[in-house]
Amino acid sequence: MGDDSEWMKLPIDQKCEHKIWKARLNGYEEALKLFQRIEDEKSPEWGKYLGLIKKFVTDSNAVAQLKGLEAALAFIENAHVAGKTTGEVVSGVVGKVFNQPKARAKELGSDICLMYIEIEKAEVVQDELIKGLDNKNPKIVVACIETLRKALCEFGSKIITLKPVVKVLPKLFESREKAVRDEAKLLAVEIYRWIRDALRTPLQNINSVQLKELEEEWVKLPTAAPKQSRFLRSQQDLKAKFEQQQAAGGDEADGDDEDEAEAAQVDPYELLEAVEILSKLPKDFYEKIEAKKWQERKEALEAVEALTKNPKLENGDYGDLVRALKKVIGKDANVMLVAMAAKCLAGLAAGLRKKFGTYAGHVVPTILEKFKEKKPQVVQALQEAIDAVFLTTTLQNISEDVLAVMDNKNPSIKQQASLFLARSFRHCTPSMLPKSVLKPLCAAFLKQVNDSAPEVRDAAFEALGTAMKVVGEKAVNPFLADVDKLKLDKIKECADKVELAGKKGGGSGGEKKEKPAAKAPPPAEAPAKPSGPPKKAPPAKAAGPPKKGKPASAPSAKSKKAPDTKEIVETELSPEVCEEKAAAVLPASCMQLLDSANWKERLASMEDFQRAVEQMDKSEMPCQALVKMLAKKPGWKETNFQVMQMKLHIVGLIAQKGTFSKTSALVVLDGLVDKIGDVKCGSNAKEALTAIGDSCSLPWTAEQVVSLAFAQKNPKNQAETLNWLANAMKEFGFAGINVKAFINNVKTALGATNPAVRTSAITLLGVMYLYMGAPLRMFFEDEKPALLSQIDAEFEKMQGQSPPAPIRGNKKAGAEEEGDAAEEEEVDGGAGDIMDLLPRTDISDKITSEMVSNISDKNWKIRKVGLDEVANVISEAKFIQANIGELPMALKGRLNDSNKLLVQQTLNILQQIATAMGPSLKQHVKNLGIPIVTVLGDSKSNIRAAALTTLNAWVEQTGMKEWLEGEDLSEELKRENPFLRQELLGWLAEKLPTMRTVPTDLMLCVPNLYACLEDRSGDVRKKAQDALPTFMMHLGYEKMSKATSKLKPASKDQVVGMLEKARAVMPAKPAAPAKAAASKPASSAPAAKPAAARNQSPSEDFSEPEPKPDTKKAKPAGPAAKKRESMELKVKEEKDNAKQNRLSRGTPSSIKGVVGKKPPVKAGAKDEEDRSGPIFILVPNGKEQRIKEEKGLKILKWNFITPRDEYVEQLKAQMSTSLAKWLQDELFHFDFQRHVKAIGAMIEHMEPECEAVIGCLDLILKWFTLRFFDTNTSVLMKALEFLKLLFTMLSRKNYQLNDYEASSFIPYMILKVGESKDVVRKDVRAILTMLCKVYAASKVFPFLMDGTKSKNSKQRSECLEELGCLIENFGMNVCQPTPAKALKEIAVHIGDRDTTVRNAALNTVVAAYNACGDQVFKLIGNLSEKEMSMLEERIKRSAKKTPAASAKPERPQKEHPTNPNATFLRKPAQEEVPNKLKQARAQNAHLEQSAPSIPKEFQLDLDVFENNHTCASDIPDLVQHKLDDVLEPVMIPERKIRSVSPHFDDIHNSTASTINFVISQVASGDINTSIQALAQIDEVLRQADKAEAMSGHIDQFLIATFMQLRLIYNTHMADDRLDKEDIFKLYSCIIGNMLSLFSMESLAREASMGVLKDLMHGLITLMLDSRVEDIEDGQQLIRSVNLLVVRVLEKSDQTNILSALLVLLQDSLVSTAGSPMFSELVMKCLWRMIRFLPQTINTINLDRILLDVHNFMKVFPKEKLKQLKSDVPHRTLKTLLHALCKLTGAKILDHMSMIENRNESELEAHLRRVVKHSANLSGLKSDKGTEKGALRSDEKVIKAKVSDILSEIFKKIGSKENTKEGLTELYEYKQKYSDADLEPFLRNTSQFFQSYVERGLRMIESEREGKGRIQTSTVIPQHSTDSYLPSSSTVPINSNGEDLNAAAYYERLKILRQRRGLENSTPEEDRPPLSSLRPSVASSTDMLHSKLSQLKESREHFQQEQSHSHSPTRSSSPASNLDDLKKRLERIKSNRQ
Secondary structure (H helix, E strand, C coil), rough: CCCHHHHCCCCHHHHHHCCCCHHHHHHHHHHHHHHHHHHCCCCCHHHCCCHHHHHHHHHCCCCHHHHHHHHHHHHHHHCCHHHHHHHHHHHHHHEEEEEEECCCHHHHHHHHHHHHHHHHHHHHHHHHHHHHHHCHHHHHHHHHHHHHHHHHHHHHHCCCCCCCCCCHHHHHHHCCCCHHHHHHHHHHHHHHHHHHHCCCCCCCCCCHHHHHHHHHHHHHHCCCCCCCCCCCCCHHHHHHHHHHHHHHHCCCHHHHHHHHHCCCCCCCCCCCCHHHHHHHHCHHHHHHHHCCHHHHHHHHHEEEEEEECCCCCCCCCCCCHHHHHHHHHHHHHHHHHHHHHHHCCCCCCCHHHHHHHHHHHHHHHHHHHHHCCHHHHHHHHHHHHHHHHHCCCHHHHHHHHHHHHHHCCCCCHHHHHHHHHHHHHCCCHHHHHHHHHHHHHHHHHHHHHCCCCHHHHHHHHHHHHHHHHHHHHHHHHHHHCCCCCCHHHHHHHHHHCCCCCCCHHHHHHHHHHHHHHHHHCHHHHHHHHHCCCCCCCHHHHHHHHCCCCCCCHHHHHHHHCCHHHHHCCCCCCCCHHHHHHHHHCHHHHHEEECCCHHHHHHHHHHHHHHHHHHHCCHHHHCCHHHHHHHCCCHHCCCHHHHHHHHHHHHHHHHHCCCCCCCHHHHHHHHHHHHHHHHHHHHHHHHHHHHHHHHHHHHEEEEEEEHHHHCCCCCCCHHHHHHHHHHHHHHHHCCCCCCHHHHHHHHHHHHHCCCCCHHHHHHHHHHHHHHHCCCHHHHHCCCHHHHHHHHHHHHHHHHCCCCCCCCCCHHHHHHHHHHHCCCHHHHHHCCCCHHHCCCCCCCCCCCHHHHHHHHHCCHHHHHHHHHHHHHHHHHHHCCCCCCCCCCCCHHHHHHCCCCCCCHHHHHHHHHHHHHHHHHHHHHHHHHHHHHHHHHHCCCCCHHHHHHHHHHHHHHHHHCHHHHHHHHCCCHHHHHHHCCCHHHHHHHHHHHHHHHHHCCCHHHHHHHHHHHHCCCCCCCCHHHHHHHHHHHHHHHCCHHHHHHHHCCCHHHHHHHHHHHHHHHHHHHCCCCCHHHHHHHCHHHHHHHHHHHHHHHHCCCHHHHCCCCCCCHHHHHHHHHHHHHHHHHHHHHCCCHHHHHHHHHHCCCCCCHHHHHHHHHHHHHHHHHHHHHHCCCEEECCCCHHHHHHHHHHHCCCCCCCCCCCHHHHHHHHHHHHHCCCHHHHHHHHHCCCCCHHHHHHHHHHHHCCCCHHHHHHHHHHHHHHHHHHHCCCCCCHHHHHHHHHHHHHHHHHHHCCCCCCHHHCHHHHHHHHHCCCCCCCHHHHHHHHHHHHHCCHHHHHHHHHHHCCCCCCHHHHHHHHHHHHHHHHHHHCCCHHHCCHHHHHHHHHHHHHHCHHHHHHHHHHHHHHHHHHHHCCHHHHHHCCCCCHHHEEEEEEEEHHHCCCCCCCCCCEEEEECCCCCCCCCCCECCCCCCCCCCCCCCCCCCCCCCCCCCHHHHCCCCHHHHHHHHCCHCCCCCCCCCCCCCCCCCCCCCCCCCCCHHHHHCCCCCCHHHHHHHHHHCCCCCCCCHHHHHHHHHHHHCHHHHHHHHHHHHHHHHHHHHHHHHHHHHHHCCCCCCCCCHHHHHHHHHHHHHHHHCCCCHHHHCCCCCHHHHHHHHHHHHHHCHHHHHHCCHHHHHHHHHHHHHHHHHCCCHHHHHHHHHHHHHHHHHHCCCCCCHHHHHHHHHHHHHHHCHHHHHHHHHHHHHHHHHHHHHHHCCCHHHHCCCCCHHHHHHHHHHHHHHHHHHHHHHHCCCCCCCCCHHHHHHHHHHHHHHHHHHCCCCHHHHHHHHHHHHHHHHHHHHHHHHHHHHHHHCCCHHHHHHHHHHHHHHHHHCCCCCCCCHCCCHHHHHHHHHHHHHHHHHHHHHCCCCCCCCCCCCCCCCCCCCCCHHHHCCCCHHHHHHHHHHHHHHHHHHHCCCCCCCCCCCCCCCCCCCCCCCCCHHHHHHHHHHHHHHHHHHHHHHHHCCCHHHHHHHHHHHHHHHHHHHHHHHHCCC
């Protein structure tokens, strides 16, 4: 029991895994109870058992296993996640349960399999069971068969795929085990129940006894179709319906069963395996088939015949075989062989089915021609062959070929062609027999009906009868207008006899469809309806009430054509009869006076005639008699115009009121045409003609009228006839007009000499163009160019106009007739008919065999000749017939020609063919069109483009339907060619939305489309995503979703996500074509409703032949519809309506009310709720629990190189409780844009939900680590933005990361520090800076150390930099595990190959040196000599801050960690020049002496203002320092220098504070804010009286301006989201302001040197910015900048600007990073300044300029200058000095007062030379050449002396005694000649000697510095920066100790006082000597230091003013500042004492 008690305490899941079986048994029992108890199928509890279920079913203990099976069954039934376990559990069941002896175990195993099927895992279960059939254990095989049988019995053949099962059945029947055979027999019986005779073919080869037994069993089966009795989870609506039917029973159920039975008809072909026969053909087949001996040919054919008996053939290239067989049929003299070849063709067609369609067009003409054979055996074989071929293609494709033989002289051919069509029609539906196909065929049949041969007539009757049966009487009647009643009855009789394929009879078919569609008529009536087509709903709809107001009975349907048919055959009456009939209805006086000689009597007679006609009733009016009376002498020769007018008017009345026949019309038309051109009677004639057109149809009238008019020679009549026709076409519409009939007359008119006739003809063509479009022009290609241009001009006028709606004619009838064919009309409509009218040439005889062989020749040149010939033939023929002989095959071969030029030429020929052949091109789609698609995979883009153009040209002629039929397109998509896939998908995405219906074969493309969604090529994936919605609009979401079941799980999730996305943007289907609406506007509105009902998913029309509107109606009410409709709420309202219609099509109003409205509203509301609440959910102790689980290894530790799926899944599961559902969906969506949105939402919610954020911080950080592995920059940038805000928030909350959070985030963060993009690296380093506030720096250190081991050099260098910052900020204690170990590892990188890594390592060790001094050498261990010397050099440089160091790029250093406003960018490390305007700018080279470093609290980083847009206008809080230890106060000295401007005296002055505030906004990160601020300043500057207010603010304003320029340059211009117009506007404002400012000299002169330097830097950078040129008007902007630069040079203080340019030039030359153009532009500015020196020399402070030149020459001595690539800098400097000397003469030497050690200055020597030289020139005018020679010799002498002196000094250093003396001399020599080159003397010495010399010089230097400090301190230290407080770290220690310190600082204080105006050192100067006292570069940062406090005060004051609270508290601030100063000064004094 002790053992028991132990396991009893364990949790259930652990019990289930226990090694003791009792424990497991107990665990299973408890699990079973638990599973039955959990209500939520998505409960996380299920997840614990996912991995255990297989163990449940495979338990080794039989008792436990039984209970385990029960528990597993409960799990599968209830758990949402159960589907994931299907494969492993079912294989466990098959292997370990089905072999158990206990029946209960097997039963449970079987139930588990069936339950998996119920939860939609049928395929996986079926696969496992079929694998089980191969098991050696017969028990397992039997159980598997039994389970399959049960599954089929319960779920039906739609869910259980029968093909794989049927495939293994024969094998099972061969088993040695009787049990297996018996079970197989039961399975076969069950399968037969579902698919009936389709099973016979696959089982035909099994043992005959078994087959006989099966037959016996099959006979016993009930004939009623089986029903599905168990349903999938997704079929719950069907289940409910099934239960309801079970309860109700009755007729309705039976009806539905029939439907289902029909639906379930399985094609045996589908169950067969395809056989590959091409390789099995005899090798000598092609030789034998050509053999002369018929026996050999017979052998060859027998071999093929045997192969083609295979019922299903593998796809392949059968072209050669088909050609060979075709040749035998067509040309072989032996009829027996013809019959054999025909059988072979039939076998091929039957075995290949649709895949044979490609070859159908080739063989049909040959077979039809061969029907001339009389032998029944041959005829039968040919019939079988052509019937089999027909099933592989469509009627449209072969109709041309059949029509071609309908006129054949041989009656057998005509008879067999008609019989073939009759048989073919039986397989057709109404949609397969559109009007465009039926019309020409009926015309041919009608000719044959009158044929002399009775068999031909009978065949024609049978064909017409079959057509009538298929499409209905109503559709065929229009074509039978001229058939007499006897023949019509014969046709109807044939129709009644016809049995359609697959139907019990026409009536029942009609009845089935009628019942649900029309609802009203009882079934018995259906056959009598004129709308009889059995397969299609629209005709029923057309006859039903919606279309017309009255019920549609048979007579009413006919009545529309009744008058025509009656009157067309009206016989002509004799004059006597006419007179008799007229006398009966006209007054006697009228009759007598008709031919009176007196015109007045005739007129009176006409008036009586008119009155009589007006009063006559339609039925009584003898039209023919009346018009013949009117034509009675004088008839149409009437000379009196009034009588004639009345006559014509009466004709019109008769035509309108009576039943006017064509016979009557022919009486009057001649007379009317004769008068149409008459000025007085013309209008009446036209009205009469229109009335006749109304009665007798316009097409017939127009034909008669035009031919009559052109039979005359009267041009007036011809012109007016054409005008009338043009107008009539607009009134009647274009329907039925026979263009061909009068096109020749129009051509005659165009060639007429009379211009009126030509004009009328062109106008008529314009009207025709409205209806016919571009094809009309083809008729007139041959006209003269001048005429053609007139026609084109007319067409152009009409372009874009739509034809007017018809207002006359039989429009109602027309609309009804066309209603049925609306769908076809869309494809084959107007244009197609017109194309048929064009005269076409048969070019088949011109395509000679020689031409075809040329095209296939080996030599490309000959191939090209062949193609050229083809092109010529086609272009000569213009319009060609469909028969083009052998050309298609030849051209197909050229589409994959190795010579790309020929491919292109072939494509051009195919375009030609498309235009020339017109709609008959359809039959070539399969054999020539599909190969064009293949060319889309060509690697050359121009070939692909040509192929696409060709493809579109073809589709224009053929429509899309042919292309989508069959497997061809899906086969193309299957090819793994990225070009082909992307082009083809793009093409389909463009074409599919324009189609209203598509063939079901489109579904075949879907698996390949899904493959493309995961293609390696991004372009393919994108195109596939674009195509997805267009496929879905035709196939529907459900079908496409179902198709994903065959994908791998990972792929499936992704594809389903994309389907959801596509569903939201699915385009609506195009509306019904406008044609029907145009022909009948009145009925178009009501007609639209049934049209919508009809247009149920067209793919369903194809794929589901069973007419089941009821079930379709019910579908939208199911959950799928609700889901779909809820999706739709997210889409815009306009789309909403279209989609609602699509969903609820055909839904009865009651259901629609429920479905259409309520669920969407609910869903929408719920959706809104979901997104509105909190997104972070606070789970108490959630984080602790996760930490615990990870420690206990219950979950994966977050540690990977790249994230695997299991990590993502785990994180997803963990997040499910902590984040809102919608957010989680977004975070784990495959679309990166969703990630960006999700991060945006998290940023919004971070602050308000900070507690919850901290609660799930570990999960959030983990999710962001996954984003570091994404390649998308926009997500990464957004992620970094979030992390910056997150760490700021954590820091504010004083939260400290725990190790669990840090270890799962920091290592991945550090990966990104090596990112190639600067902007990313910058952000990552900023985050690392902030990280130290929320996680101990000593703990961050090891992570960075790991980062230095990376292979990425950028990452190594950045991590080393970061380590240096940590050491600098936190001291040596930060080094982990110990400083020694850490530094040893860091020092290793000093020897790295990469320069940046070496530098970073050196800088880090230098930081350590600064922290612990020489001890660092011990800590770093042994370094190589080279590395040690590099380190020593770097340490020396960092100590001295030499120019060499300044040339190095600045090393970023961390912001002081205690500063709450820590900036995102580092400060410059050692080099202390505060000017940081250009981040990577080199240091100013003249900083030589070491200056005290500025404590970080007082540093200011301009980049903060730039990059952090909020900081630009906020003042950073300064760190508060403790100053308690300050002693007694001191007196503050009085200011002796007046402020630059009186505004600064009174800081509270309102104007000043406002200006300060506005200026602060100029640097804003927001463009609009900045523009507004600039506009305000511009307003001030433009008004002379106000401009003075800016005085004193100029530097401040300029600093803000160039900061804005930098911000635009670095940030805005790089930001694609910003509108470039806004940036341009901002630039314009800035430049405008500057121009205003620098046009006022008084203000311009206030700009200081440092600010001018930075301003010039900004402006020149802008001029060089190539991105500006890309902006519109960018050139204009650059011109403005140019102008501004000139203005700055002219108006600024000349000393300041000259000084600024010199320093800028020096900087640009030092910096290697800058553009050479930059230096060039600076020098151009200098040259300009030099040019104006004569005018400005008196205003220049020469002392300062010379100091700047001196500093320049120190950095760039003469030798160094000469080494530069360009000599321009050297020339510029020489020219400047020369100009100065020239202007001032020898006095210039007096202006060197500011240069220390002027004697050592190279400048002085140079100036003396120049002065002396100019003196010589003026005095002696000595020869230049000799002077140059003298100079050269002087230089040589000097060099010789130098060499001697130095060698002497080095001798001393080399001797032991005089070493010290030698070093001192060397030091002094170097001080005197700073440019002396020691390299030659040191080159040959040892490394030790060199370092000894360097060390010695350094010692002397430090000694002298210590002593000299006091002596030189009265002079300002030349290169010190504006330090406010000295740093203690740089205090020099020497023997004088403290005294020295105090003295030095006292001197420094004096200097500072002088600088800040507290002591006047140079009272004699007028201007404040700020700049003159400070020879070092005073840059903009210095300015900012001084402006900062002013800015802050003014801001506060401004805000106080805004709020109108003038509180006196501000005044205390200056006082407190004074106290601080007093204390500080006191402290310094006490130090001195």
